[in-house]
Amino acid sequence: MKLGDNFSRREFIKLFGLTLGGLALSRNSLDRVFAESGLLRNPQLVQPEFPLNKTLGRICSGDPGAHFPIKSEPYWDAPEVGTAWRDDVFEWKKEVIAKQLDPIRINQRWVETEAGYIYGEYVQKSRHIPQEPLLELPESPTGEPGMWVEIVT
Structure with a gap:
């Protein structure tokens, strides 16, 4: 394929198949590539434990x-x-x-x-200073339960 040629859908599929096949045959397996890129990472599954007060x-x-x-x-x-x-x-x-x-x-x-x-x-x-979870919401200045929070994942 020359630089001036149009890139057809068929040529794209061929090139994509060759790339995917080459990746599958290389030393880098697909799961490793996805794991390193973070695409398949689920933060809920892995919860590391850190020492307290260190x-x-x-x-x-x-x-x-x-x-x-x-x-x-x-x-x-x-x-x-x-x-x-x-x-x-x-x-x-x-x-x-x-x-x-x-x-x-x-x-x-x-x-x-x-x-x-x-x-x-x-x-x-x-x-590592873990936060204590609230058991109930504090009262706002108007007397209603509730508060503004920031969610950090």
């Missing part, structure tokens, strides 16, 4: 599917011991300064986790 770290950098190295020691040339993905949450043990200064990077801060060390620029500090 400092947590969340990987907040990159696009969906981005991954970052977990190092054995807090410097860039240390061997990798694992991978952290975007939106991963882990227990934040402490902040440390790099053992070997990197002149390219302004930030020399690393976060120690159970798995190893993650460069601090990728991590957002947070806490």
Whole structure:
């Protein structure tokens, strides 16, 4: 097919079939592709449990599917011991300064986790503080039960 030709419905179906067939035969299975894109994710099925009153770290950098190295020691040339993905949450043990200064990077801060060390620029500090559900609605200034709320999923 040349660039100047019209793209017919039949050619589109052929191309779509070839693409789908190639995807099915590749190492990336369809369920993995859909899982990484988040199209088949049901947030009601997976409810992670986080420790209470502990400092947590969340990987907040990159696009969906981005991954970052977990190092054995807090410097860039240390061997990798694992991978952290975007939106991963882990227990934040402490902040440390790099053992070997990197002149390219302004930030020399690393976060120690159970798995190893993650460069601090990728991590957002947070806490897990669950809200207590209301058993009944409070009264408004007019005396009627009700209130304005924000729904967060």
